[in-house]
Amino acid sequence: MQNQDFEIIKSTGEKVKFSLQKLRGSLQRSGADTKDIEYILNIVRDELYQGISTKEIYNRAFALLKKKKSVFASKYKLKKAIYELGPTGFPFEHFVAAVLKYSGYEVTVGQVIKGNCVSHEVDVIARKNGDYLVVECKFHSEEGRNCNVKVPLYIHSRYQDIKKQHQNNKEKEPNEGWVVTNTRFTTDAIQYGTCIGLYLLSWDYPKNNGLKDRIDRLRLYPITVSTLLTNREKHFLLSRDVVLCKQLLGDVFYLDHLGVSEQRKQKILNEISMLCNV
Missing domain, CATH: 3.40.1350.10 (Trna Endonuclease; Chain: A, domain 1)
Known part of the structure; x- marks a missing residue:
């Protein structure tokens, strides 16, 4: 069966044909290079089955991107990261x-x-x-x-x-x-x-x-895109009105307040700096 013949299920419950081009486009927006994108596409394509959900496809692509480079995974999860700003508005x-x-x-x-x-x-x-x-x-x-x-x-x-x-x-x-x-x-x-x-x-x-x-043009990524911060740490930052990665770069003391180790703090700040193109 050709990959374009697979029906996938969207979050709305609607069934649509799988589009390799749409998946490629979302991976390209993450900043990953062509070689990594083709590698991920080949794996995801081989794992397709009738009725697979868009969520499952996303989770697999996200996990593969994260192994390549966390900053790519952060950009790829932008839509999900916006939902994570909840549950309140x-x-x-x-x-x-x-x-x-x-x-x-x-x-x-x-x-x-x-x-x-x-x-x-x-x-x-x-x-x-x-x-x-x-x-x-x-x-x-x-x-x-x-x-x-x-x-x-x-x-x-x-x-x-x-x-x-x-x-x-x-x-x-x-x-x-x-x-x-x-x-x-x-x-x-x-x-x-x-x-x-x-x-x-x-x-x-x-x-x-x-x-x-x-968001992409201004590089105003929400703090929830980070793949290195825990959910507890994200909720703490959001409760202090730190909603942007850019803001955390100016308010690094919050990471100290959370008890983040110096080594891990540098990894978090490096990821965020790359996202914000600082």
Whole structure:
């Protein structure tokens, strides 16, 4: 049986044909060289069977990459690392704020703003060059859960209430409402958001400028991508609002606080420095 004839099961439960090119593309984004990629592809292809899950394929490719170089595995696990910011959406809000901050915005997280009808706690407020963004973050800790049209409908009504209050008080009003999710938007959600002028940002939308593209371009990897930090250490760092690898480079004392040995600390910092291209 040819590899393209294998049906694999996505996290949504949907069955699709296995694509060697898609797997190759995800491995290329990790930074691994052609020789290592072909080696991994050959092993994964030989281990395929009907009904294998995308999770199993990912786990195998990740393990093989990690053996080659941990920094490749870290980049490869980016999508999973975003889910690991959960189970609450709070670290994700700080992550989105950090991405905007490194894009030149002044940001505030969790600010309560008075609307015309009621007050609203806004996940992120961002300002730059006269732009005033009201950003709502929709975090899902489970793969396969997408944002449907109800999300932009709800966010748009909140955004309009805030705008009207600013207009009534003759204050500078927000000029853009954003919805950011770590998963994907349904077709209806994108259609509605585009129609009413909301800016939608998801894992892979807009095309070539989605969350994954911005993270890779700015090298703003979440701390959860690290293959060397334990889950306990990651949770400790997240509880101190250290959500980016870049932040840990400036706050190394947290590793001392965790009792990380000098030798292991250097390995962690080397991995993170390579990720951040420092």
